[in-house]
Amino acid sequence: MSPIIDPVKHADETLQAGVSRDTSFDQCIKCTVCTVYCPVAKANPAYPGPKQCGPDGERLRIKSPEFYDDALSMCTNCKRCETACPSGVNVSDLIAVARAEHGKKKPGIKLMRDFVLSHTDLMGSLSSPVAPLVNTATSLGPVKKLMHKTIGVHQHKDLPKYSHGTFRRWYKQNCTSQDCTQDR
Numbered sequence: 001m002s003p004i005i006d007p008v009k010h011a012d013e014t015l016q017a018g019v020s021r022d023t024s025f026d027q028c029i030k031c032t033v034c035t036v037y038c039p040v041a042k043a044n045p046a047y048p049g050p051k052q053c054g055p056d057g058e059r060l061r062i063k064s065p066e067f068y069d070d071a072l073s074m075c076t077n078c079k080r081c082e083t084a085c086p087s088g089v090n091v092s093d094l095i096a097v098a099r100a101e102h103g104k105k106k107p108g109i110k111l112m113r114d115f116v117l118s119h120t121d122l123m124g125s126l127s128s129p130v131a132p133l134v135n136t137a138t139s140l141g142p143v144k145k146l147m148h149k150t151i152g153v154h155q156h157k158d159l160p161k162y163s164h165g166t167f168r169r170w171y172k173q174n175c176t177s178q179d180c181t182q183d184r
């Protein structure tokens with residue numbers, strides 16, 4: 001039988017540990033649009049879908065890690081659910097972080113892959129200053145083959161490109177307040 005965990009105590013411990021959680025699950029309006037757009041849920045009835053694995057599951061996992069479901073490993077992190085969500089819920093990030101936190105952690109290169117895929121903000125901040133280098137490296141055939149054989153990212157998959165610099169900086173340089181309101 002699973003141990004009973006006090007959710008308030010668990011939340012306190014999380015805060016004391018200084019861990020900041022993604023709270024976008026609170027914005028979920030349960031419309032299930034994400035599940036309609038999920039290719040894995042469509043193809044595999046064993047996958048509970050992004051709504052259940054993301055915001056619904058996150059509420060339970062906060063109460064107790066015992067609620068972690070190994071089916072989350074079926075998510076391919078394609079982010080279609082996140083793009084489709086009308087409420088700005090970071091569905092695929094919630095799933096990826098839960099996998100990194102609660103999934104079976106065998107030390108190795110795939111654990112590193114899960115860390116990279118579940119920390120998109122951190123990787124964006126690190127990669128943006130050297131975006132041309134990172135983009136070139138990840139589009140080279142031999143690098144793609146290596147990633148295919150080691151971390152399981154298919155060689156026919158194109159990784160998203162990083163931008164050099166931030167949108168905030170581009171906006172300050174290229175868009176005066178008049179430019180931005182003229183076309184509206």
Ligand code: SF4
Nearest residue numbers: 038075076078079081
């Ligand atoms: S990121 Fe995962 S849950 Fe979301 S659409 Fe892709 S496979 Fe489905």
Ligand code: SF4
Nearest residue numbers: 028029031032034085
């Ligand atoms: S699309 Fe967004 S708001 Fe709708 S159920 Fe999925 S996560 Fe919730």
